[in-house]
Amino acid sequence: MAAQATLDRTTSSDHVFDELYAKIVRLELLPGTKISETEVAKSFGYSRQPVREAFTRLANLNLLLVRPQRATVVRPFSRQLIANARFIRTAVELEVIRAASTDRDPSIDAPLKSNMRRQGKAITSEDASAFHDLDYEFHRLLCESAQQTFAFEIIAANKAQVDRLCMLALTSKEAMKTLHLDHQKLLEALFAGDAQTAEKTLRAHLDRLTPTVDAIYTTHNAYFDG
Amino acid sequence: MAAQATLDRTTSSDHVFDELYAKIVRLELLPGTKISETEVAKSFGYSRQPVREAFTRLANLNLLLVRPQRATVVRPFSRQLIANARFIRTAVELEVIRAASTDRDPSIDAPLKSNMRRQGKAITSEDASAFHDLDYEFHRLLCESAQQTFAFEIIAANKAQVDRLCMLALTSKEAMKTLHLDHQKLLEALFAGDAQTAEKTLRAHLDRLTPTVDAIYTTHNAYFDG
DNA sequence: ACACTAAAACTTGTATACTAGTCAACGAAA
DNA sequence: TTTCGTTGACTAGTATACAAGTTTTAGTGT
Numbered sequence: 001m002a003a004q005a006t007l008d009r010t011t012s013s014d015h016v017f018d019e020l021y022a023k024i025v026r027l028e029l030l031p032g033t034k035i036s037e038t039e040v041a042k043s044f045g046y047s048r049q050p051v052r053e054a055f056t057r058l059a060n061l062n063l064l065l066v067r068p069q070r071a072t073v074v075r076p077f078s079r080q081l082i083a084n085a086r087f088i089r090t091a092v093e094l095e096v097i098r099a100a101s102t103d104r105d106p107s108i109d110a111p112l113k114s115n116m117r118r119q120g121k122a123i124t125s126e127d128a129s130a131f132h133d134l135d136y137e138f139h140r141l142l143c144e145s146a147q148q149t150f151a152f153e154i155i156a157a158n159k160a161q162v163d164r165l166c167m168l169a170l171t172s173k174e175a176m177k178t179l180h181l182d183h184q185k186l187l188e189a190l191f192a193g194d195a196q197t198a199e200k201t202l203r204a205h206l207d208r209l210t211p212t213v214d215a216i217y218t219t220h221n222a223y224f225d226g
Numbered sequence: 227m228a229a230q231a232t233l234d235r236t237t238s239s240d241h242v243f244d245e246l247y248a249k250i251v252r253l254e255l256l257p258g259t260k261i262s263e264t265e266v267a268k269s270f271g272y273s274r275q276p277v278r279e280a281f282t283r284l285a286n287l288n289l290l291l292v293r294p295q296r297a298t299v300v301r302p303f304s305r306q307l308i309a310n311a312r313f314i315r316t317a318v319e320l321e322v323i324r325a326a327s328t329d330r331d332p333s334i335d336a337p338l339k340s341n342m343r344r345q346g347k348a349i350t351s352e353d354a355s356a357f358h359d360l361d362y363e364f365h366r367l368l369c370e371s372a373q374q375t376f377a378f379e380i381i382a383a384n385k386a387q388v389d390r391l392c393m394l395a396l397t398s399k400e401a402m403k404t405l406h407l408d409h410q411k412l413l414e415a416l417f418a419g420d421a422q423t424a425e426k427t428l429r430a431h432l433d434r435l436t437p438t439v440d441a442i443y444t445t446h447n448a449y450f451d452g
Numbered sequence: 453a454c455a456c457t458a459a460a461a462c463t464t465g466t467a468t469a470c471t472a473g474t475c476a477a478c479g480a481a482a
Numbered sequence: 483t484t485t486c487g488t489t490g491a492c493t494a495g496t497a498t499a500c501a502a503g504t505t506t507t508a509g510t511g512t
Contacts, residue, residue, distance in 0.1 A: 012495080012496075013495085034463095036462085036463075036464095037463085037464070046497090047496055047497040047498070048496095048497085049495080049496055049497070049498090050495080050496065050497095052465090053279075053282065053495095055464095056279065060286070066464075067464080068237075068463085068464055068465065068502090068503075068504090069462095069464055069465085069503040069504050069505095070464075070503090070504060070505085071462080071463060071464090071505085072463080072464080084374075084376045084377075087321065087325075087374055087377065088318060088377065090321060091317045091318045091320065092314060092317045092318070094317065094320075094321065095313065095317035095320065096317075099313075148310075148313055150310045151310075151313065151314065151317075154314060237465070237466090238465080238466075239465085239466095262492085262493075263493085263494075264492095264493090272466080272467090273467040273468070274466095274467080274468085274494095275465080275466055275467065276466065276467095278494085278495090279465095281494095292494075293474095293494080294473075294474090294493080294494055294495070295472070295473040295474050295475090295492095295494055296473090296474060296475080296494075297474090297492080297493060297494090298493085298494080
């Protein structure tokens, strides 16, 4: 997640944003945790103002819940918000796939294939963290291949809502293999220009999250709202 | 454009945001216009801080260009940004249409039909402004019908980029008729559960902007960047 | 011990002051 | 006349102080 696209200089606010974003997504800050502008400011050695801006941006991503005169909290998981985020992500990524299958940038083919190989290695070494990073990169490369790089910003923003939840799901070797196979099928359809198969594969791929979310809803109900 | 969804109370920042948003979209503030936090603050009778927050939010919508130690300007039109926004909007609205054609909320059918009738009236009385409002409402109702109300936030955010540009295009009676016909075909396909036709119609509908943008690019080149 | 009240200790929103950096205008030198 | 450099009036980013409101806690009366 880039701090601010339009600027080269990174401000104090950017720093705070990046740190908090990482902590929230990695569940170092658990859903429901109270978090105070003043305290964060002290811990960073900044004033409240830059922290406040970072808070606002995180609230826009639905990662914080800021209410006037009340303690700001790390937003609990919300099945509604997760569903909404997935809807948007699916919509955008489907359109990306469509664009890529009719007119893709061939110079991205090699990075995509390389990424696939590394996914395979991550699976054999059962390195879930590496696999996650490669998955992130894979979907970014898809956007590049479709020459719609900016679209990944939307996808990433909506992934965040789910990513932190997935930290609670233990990633089995089988699960990774399934995802890897999805990627494989997707790429094949893409390279063949078969938009319909690519779409169907992507939709199935993204739908795999549903049972995971449901499972975590029962095992970690305390982290959910309502 | 709602000020802030999560809060009931409207803050000074919300007020400034709403006012500036309206002025920018209505081209009362032209692309390229310098705009100062201090001056805006004085004109509203607020301090700089709420204005600053409003600026940040407008910058996130790509309506302002904020750079450190430089004058903030109303963002010039950018064909790249417009294309990006349209990509996202198309993606989301296509998925909305798909959702609506397989499982729509029938209680929205009546409002949709009523909206269509009023579109017809606006055309016969050649009231372009009313037609524009009804068009906005129409697409919002589509989201409601698909039970994905939140999706309209994304659509609206990306519409903004184009809406202010369309203020420069004189809306002829014929153009309005064409759009109205699109809406008609879209609804018919939707009510018939014909997702494919609905998709095709929507895509054609949104593509109609292309020649308009190109025309304005030549007639009002000064408002564009690069 | 329990219920209710009041005050103190938090919270975010806003106002103001200061800092560092950019830009434009003006003047001097070539 | 043209070009370069300096100066001063801007800009946004940050720090700090205050205001308004919520929550918790302590204390008092029963």
